[in-house]
Amino acid sequence: MGPEPILRLATLVCQTEVLHSALELDVFSALAEGPLTELELRNRLGLHERFSLDFLDALVGLGMLTKDAGRYRNALVAEHYLDRGRGTYLGEYAPLVTGSFQQAWGQLTKGLRTGEVEAQPRGGFVAKSHEDQTRFKAYVDVMDRLSSRVGKDFAERFDWSGFKDVGDLGGARGHLAAVLVSAHPHLSGYCFERPSAQQFLEEHLAEIGMTGRVGFVGGDLFADPIPEADVLIYGQVLHGWENSEREKLVRRAYEALRPGGMLLIYDRMIDDERRDAQRVLYSLYMRLVSPMGSEYRSVDCEKWMRAAGFSEICAEPLLSTHTVVIGRK
Numbered sequence: 001m002g003p004e005p006i007l008r009l010a011t012l013v014c015q016t017e018v019l020h021s022a023l024e025l026d027v028f029s030a031l032a033e034g035p036l037t038e039l040e041l042r043n044r045l046g047l048h049e050r051f052s053l054d055f056l057d058a059l060v061g062l063g064m065l066t067k068d069a070g071r072y073r074n075a076l077v078a079e080h081y082l083d084r085g086r087g088t089y090l091g092e093y094a095p096l097v098t099g100s101f102q103q104a105w106g107q108l109t110k111g112l113r114t115g116e117v118e119a120q121p122r123g124g125f126v127a128k129s130h131e132d133q134t135r136f137k138a139y140v141d142v143m144d145r146l147s148s149r150v151g152k153d154f155a156e157r158f159d160w161s162g163f164k165d166v167g168d169l170g171g172a173r174g175h176l177a178a179v180l181v182s183a184h185p186h187l188s189g190y191c192f193e194r195p196s197a198q199q200f201l202e203e204h205l206a207e208i209g210m211t212g213r214v215g216f217v218g219g220d221l222f223a224d225p226i227p228e229a230d231v232l233i234y235g236q237v238l239h240g241w242e243n244s245e246r247e248k249l250v251r252r253a254y255e256a257l258r259p260g261g262m263l264l265i266y267d268r269m270i271d272d273e274r275r276d277a278q279r280v281l282y283s284l285y286m287r288l289v290s291p292m293g294s295e296y297r298s299v300d301c302e303k304w305m306r307a308a309g310f311s312e313i314c315a316e317p318l319l320s321t322h323t324v325v326i327g328r329k
């Protein structure tokens with residue numbers, strides 16, 4: 001047996017760095033205008049001949065470009081998400097996530113030994129410095145790209161005709177609720193968040209032309225009244241807490257729902273057998289960036305929902321990264 005699996009793990013950083021450079025040089029936006037040869041790309045992007053061919057072919061090997069008769073094109077995924085000219089551009093995500101990963105993962109051995117890690121600067125609604133605010137804005141923009149995809153999925157997945165309102169609990173700046181009420185205009189919606197989020201929500205709703213369509217409820221999900229609704233959502237909220245708090249949050253949602261209402265809980269839940277390395281790695285990441293957070297299994301979430309009184313509980317895949325657990329009151 002050769003050591004290849006170990007070498008592959010030890011060299012994963014090469015792949016990340018190739019992607020970063022491609023984004024920095026805007027390879028994908030250049031190719032969005034049409035296929036180019038290595039020489040054309042080299043001239044267009046100002047690449048050195050010593051590096052360019054290997055770099056471009058590495059991007060082909062990594063599935064970001066295709067090469068046909070000596071001409072490079074964006075692969076479908078790059079065309080959709082890495083062309084700066086598109087509304088679906090996700091290019092900021094890579095450096096942002098790598099930057100926060102480097103800081104967080106550097107503490108893994110310390111975390112493993114002590115159970116504790118240093119608080120991570122992830123911004124927050126009360127970010128003070130300009131640098132913090134810029135980083136926070138980039139972070140929330142990326143989160144909202146995900147909320148857009150989740151919102152579109154939920155808007156199509158469920159029959160909303162029997163529901164009249166939706167509350168997104170821990171809904172950041174109200175984006176998911178905004179997507180749902182704009183897809184189903186008969187719905188009204190609110191976002192429950194910490195009071196410091198109000199200004200961000202109002203600015204964001206104004207930016208996307210949804211002022212007044214999503215209400216703001218400022219408070220603490222553990223202590224303050226949750227307004228009643230037909231549908232409530234916890235998106236990536238339970239992963240910030242321990243099991244006892246998760247159970248409490250689920251119970252509080254049950255109490256706030258009207259009879260016949262529906263609770264949706266989504267997170268990057270761990271598969272039941274705990275075999276999906278990607279999911280378990282995200283759970284470790286949560287442990288590194290939050291004092292008590294981690295991911296959890298959908299079977300555990302179903303158990304908390306049953307204990308709270310929910311029925312017709314089921315878990316379904318969401319996007320290709322998350323799981324949504326659904327329960328009815």
Ligand SMILES: C[S@@+](CC[C@H](N)C(=O)[O-])C[C@H]1O[C@@H](n2cnc3c(N)ncnc32)[C@H](O)[C@@H]1O
Pocket residue numbers: 143144147169170171172192193194219220221222234235236237240
């Ligand atoms: C990881 S973010 C998820 C935001 C959004 N749901 C999404 O998926 O993009 C968790 C959010 O829950 C909010 N949150 C956590 N605990 C809360 C509490 N006790 N009261 C109110 N909001 C809370 C945080 O402020 C944060 O915006």
